[in-house]
Amino acid sequence: MTPEFLEALLEGDRERASKALDVELPDGFPREGVTRFFALRLRQMQQDEGFREWCPHAVVLDGQMIGHAGYHGPPGVNANQSPDAVEIGYTIEEPWRGSGYATAAATELLRRAEERGVRRYVASATPDNEPSLAIIRKLGFRQTGEAIDEEDGLELVFELER
Template sequence: MSSHQIRFAELSRKAMSALLADDLATARAESGVELGRLFVDDRAKWLWNYRLKQLETEPEAAAWIARAVVAEPDGVVIGYAGYHGPPDDRGMVEVGYTVDPGHRRQGYATAILAALLERAAAEPAVQVVRASISPDNEASLATIAKFGFTKIGDQWDEEDGLELVFERPASPSPTASP
């Protein structure tokens, strides 16, 4: 669906703590990638603070939560993405992704979502993938529409307000062979 090649770079506790302190140099050294201003804006800082608190009570979430997204082969960091945590009791993971404004409308969100869905499908514990999106976010709504998500309802998020909730199976049913 997208011709972009991406990879994910881990954002450790030390990197997230550095980002909260506006210390891009330490965060860059810790993550091994050139993190930009997107990683220290107010929304990102809210996320790093939230994820650090999550890791205090749920250390196993480290393998699932936010990572820097790197476009290859140039090694340019174009955003961050991950899941809200490991699979829950019903095998559901929720995706989240942010593309730097300078890289939007270029297919990166599609590449990021494809990579997140690929990982979810490869994990036996994951049965369902969820996405929660503001009804005003036309770009994200168009992105998930490409991947067979179905609206299952809506919710009120303390940080983001009204969100539409979509889900799809982690591994879409194979199409019948002719």
């Protein structure tokens, strides 16, 4: 995602946002919680250009944005404060859930980070988010603790080393 896309989205200009990424946006996108998340990521990109490569990517299927996936930041920005680990995150919009797209997006995030030399990964999810917990476990992550997230409250924290 580009700063131009996020700026347009946050200004409520869905048409300009759609053109910025050359994608069709899902109905009702962005949801309220996602708006706060995108505002944070835009600020981070504006403060540090190097942050862009670790920010969210659109998950696109046949020209339609079906979700987003990315890192919480460069290595060191993660729930465990591990200096050499990246934390992954992903969201697939409702109509496309349960079809393997989140697993594919998470797998691609791991692959891209590995290409940059990352070997340690963190993922977190709320205890009631069974679909996400299943993906995390399927990818080989092991629970290492718990954390309190400002937005989501209690989250289970997982790590993976490759």
